[in-house]
Amino acid sequence: MATAVKAKGRSAGRKLSMSGAAAPAEPIPARAYAARSATSPLGDFSFVRRAPGPKDVQIEVLYCGVCHSDLHTARNEWKMTQYPCVPGHEIVGKVVSVGKKVKKFKPGQMVGVGCMVESCRTCPNCRAGDEQYCDNEITFTYNSIDHKAPAGSAPGTQTYGGYSTQMVVDEDFVLSIPKGLDPAAAAPLLCAGITTYSPLRHWGVKKGMKVGIVGLGGLGHMGVKLARAMGAKVVLFTTSAGKVADGKRLGAHEVVISKNADEMARHANSFDFILNTVAASHNLDAYIALLKRDGNMCLVGAPEHPHPSPTVFNLIFKRRSIAGSLIGGIRETQEMLNFCGKHKIVSDIEMIPMQKINEAYERMLKSDVKYRFVIDLASLK
Amino acid sequence: MATAVKAKGRSAGRKLSMSGAAAPAEPIPARAYAARSATSPLGDFSFVRRAPGPKDVQIEVLYCGVCHSDLHTARNEWKMTQYPCVPGHEIVGKVVSVGKKVKKFKPGQMVGVGCMVESCRTCPNCRAGDEQYCDNEITFTYNSIDHKAPAGSAPGTQTYGGYSTQMVVDEDFVLSIPKGLDPAAAAPLLCAGITTYSPLRHWGVKKGMKVGIVGLGGLGHMGVKLARAMGAKVVLFTTSAGKVADGKRLGAHEVVISKNADEMARHANSFDFILNTVAASHNLDAYIALLKRDGNMCLVGAPEHPHPSPTVFNLIFKRRSIAGSLIGGIRETQEMLNFCGKHKIVSDIEMIPMQKINEAYERMLKSDVKYRFVIDLASLK
Numbered sequence A, B: 001m002a003t004a005v006k007a008k009g010r011s012a013g014r015k016l017s018m019s020g021a022a023a024p025a026e027p028i029p030a031r032a033y034a035a036r037s038a039t040s041p042l043g044d045f046s047f048v049r050r051a052p053g054p055k056d057v058q059i060e061v062l063y064c065g066v067c068h069s070d071l072h073t074a075r076n077e078w079k080m081t082q083y084p085c086v087p088g089h090e091i092v093g094k095v096v097s098v099g100k101k102v103k104k105f106k107p108g109q110m111v112g113v114g115c116m117v118e119s120c121r122t123c124p125n126c127r128a129g130d131e132q133y134c135d136n137e138i139t140f141t142y143n144s145i146d147h148k149a150p151a152g153s154a155p156g157t158q159t160y161g162g163y164s165t166q167m168v169v170d171e172d173f174v175l176s177i178p179k180g181l182d183p184a185a186a187a188p189l190l191c192a193g194i195t196t197y198s199p200l201r202h203w204g205v206k207k208g209m210k211v212g213i214v215g216l217g218g219l220g221h222m223g224v225k226l227a228r229a230m231g232a233k234v235v236l237f238t239t240s241a242g243k244v245a246d247g248k249r250l251g252a253h254e255v256v257i258s259k260n261a262d263e264m265a266r267h268a269n270s271f272d273f274i275l276n277t278v279a280a281s282h283n284l285d286a287y288i289a290l291l292k293r294d295g296n297m298c299l300v301g302a303p304e305h306p307h308p309s310p311t312v313f314n315l316i317f318k319r320r321s322i323a324g325s326l327i328g329g330i331r332e333t334q335e336m337l338n339f340c341g342k343h344k345i346v347s348d349i350e351m352i353p354m355q356k357i358n359e360a361y362e363r364m365l366k367s368d369v370k371y372r373f374v375i376d377l378a379s380l381k
Helices: A002-022 A068-074 A183-190 A192-202 A218-229 A241-250 A261-265 A312-316 A330-343 A354-365 B002-022 B068-074 B183-190 B192-202 B218-229 B241-250 B261-265 B312-316 B330-343 B354-365
Strands: A028-034 A043-049 A056-065 A091-098 A110-113 A116-118 A166-170 A210-214 A233-238 A254-257 A271-276 A291-299 A321-324 A349-353 A372-376 B028-034 B043-049 B056-065 B091-098 B110-113 B116-118 B166-170 B210-214 B233-238 B254-257 B271-276 B291-299 B321-324 B349-353 B372-376
Touching: A028 A166, A043 A166, A056 A110, A056 A183, A068 A354, A091 A166, A091 A183, A110 A183, A116 A166, A183 A192, A183 A218, A183 A330, A183 A349, A183 A372, A192 A218, A192 A271, A192 A330, A210 A218, A218 A233, A218 A241, A218 A330, A233 A241, A241 A254, A254 A261, A291 B312, A312 B291, A312 B321, A321 B312, A349 A354, A354 A372, B028 B166, B043 B166, B056 B110, B056 B183, B068 B354, B091 B166, B091 B183, B110 B183, B116 B166, B183 B192, B183 B218, B183 B330, B183 B349, B183 B372, B192 B218, B192 B271, B192 B330, B210 B218, B218 B233, B218 B241, B218 B330, B233 B241, B241 B254, B254 B261, B349 B354, B354 B372
Parallel strands: A210 A233, A210 A271, A233 A254, A271 A291, A291 A321, A349 A372, B210 B233, B210 B271, B233 B254, B271 B291, B291 B321, B349 B372
Antiparallel strands: A028 A043, A056 A091, A056 A166, A056 A372, A091 A110, A321 B321, B028 B043, B056 B091, B056 B166, B056 B372, B091 B110
């Protein structure tokens, strides 16, 4: 009897499963804001997300941070934008449903999506957990070729980002947002947070080290908070005397006005690591000279016009180095979120409705934001 | 009685010591070749070395390699030359006498002197054995302020290098030349050897790694030999098709003509480390693009005119870095010499008499040397 019941149970289970496969999930309608051209403001846009597959997580987007890359892409400043373009890769939302093979997430859970939604998964970098350095093809969250676009989409359809009400993402590219963090203020962790956390970790920042953060914007203010929480002595470099108090409030032990040559000279040969978050072209030598022997300055901003060429003597005379770093891998992004959960670190944000995005872009260009705009997607519902 | 003898012995010892101090060693006359101005050819020059102190080693110079820095300095191309200038920092010679506190060397021993003859010895870099990165003051072998100049010298007298018959150097800046190495061909190890060995070691070159060497000159040909002996897969980059066979003879597994874009592209994202020995301004991006994730390119040549500014995206997209490196510390220089002794590595040289130095400089400027001139100081005696 017991055996018969078991057999029946198994059979019923299989039937349910097969019936699920036989009736595929429907594509998900989404509302969004999109740029239609490099020069037009972002406006209302409707599209459908793919029908969630067995490994997919369907997410109702609650908040999306506004990264400077969004603006660069919307306005085709990197000359590779496909239109319509729905930006947004600092996404926090609630799980609506999960595919039957999804193991890590459940409906109702608070989750995040960052800059990537897929990679090749087979190259040495992907296998090492550094999907952001995939040797083959990363599918970025927006403006990448969408190999999983809904059936019937035009060939080469691009991915659409988080300025939208719904996301459908493979669970391996979905992050868990720790309880206790404000979900809106956690959104910028998915790009600004990991972009600063990853190099700080990679270059071994810890107690006993002196760390510089160049620039106090969306990235820089996260860099200050994270480096401080890692135990380093943190010096913030800013061109703006008006940011001194705020830099200290955010966690900097010292704030140096980088235009003041005497202040800069006092720090010569003293830094273990400098995280340079400034994307505008500027004189790198002024910072390289502040590094100790074997010190590294890591750039996380890519300037539209090249920096003046750094002086080779500055590198040679202390075996200093200059590097670059791109976001972080998925495993490290989860590690960063957990670190932020433990240390109660989120971004300083200003919340806006979707309809204010064009105005927010203009204010970003004037650095008029402390320190990240976050879109409340409820404004689109 | 025994006690009395002992006491006598001690007293006699003290007396001898005091008598030694009372009759100081004499300054050492030296013959040399010097530049008298930026535009005059090098010519005969006589001067005196300081009287050897208790820690000094007096060396009869046998051979001195000709480094491109000699030419830069003789011609004041770095705008800091004091005249008369006696260049030369790839020095091999025989110990003539040692001060009474010298422990490491004995008369008759084959020794070397490289680019430095003193440093502060107290800063963290000196204490770590990286005297070349001294935070205070390095005394370079030539054209530095000579704080130990013979009594009666003009204030600020500069150090004189190895284009001379005699050296007097503190034992802590003297190296031991392994038996079994040809002393003349070992001379270039003191600068070209350590300048390439130190970064190869610092960036952990070993079996299983793919290493690029850019440029086949005095430094590059040492880089090829050393990287090969460390077990790496070695690819030499040269602009000159005429150097392919020689590059392979020296140890390169493969030689790439860097002007050939297709050949370069085949190596994209594949190098663990690139040692760039080219001092002329050139496009660094072409090499940076060949580095794997976390790969580093180390520059050991400083161009007179800046390199084109390297593209930040190239650094960001694989967390690549660019660094510089300067010679090596004294401990590491001895390690390098021992490594060369073990692997029978010396420089490929062309021996010249001192009187041919001006002609040698002209040939160096045309890269017409395989791969290092070495001066035979017997020509001055």
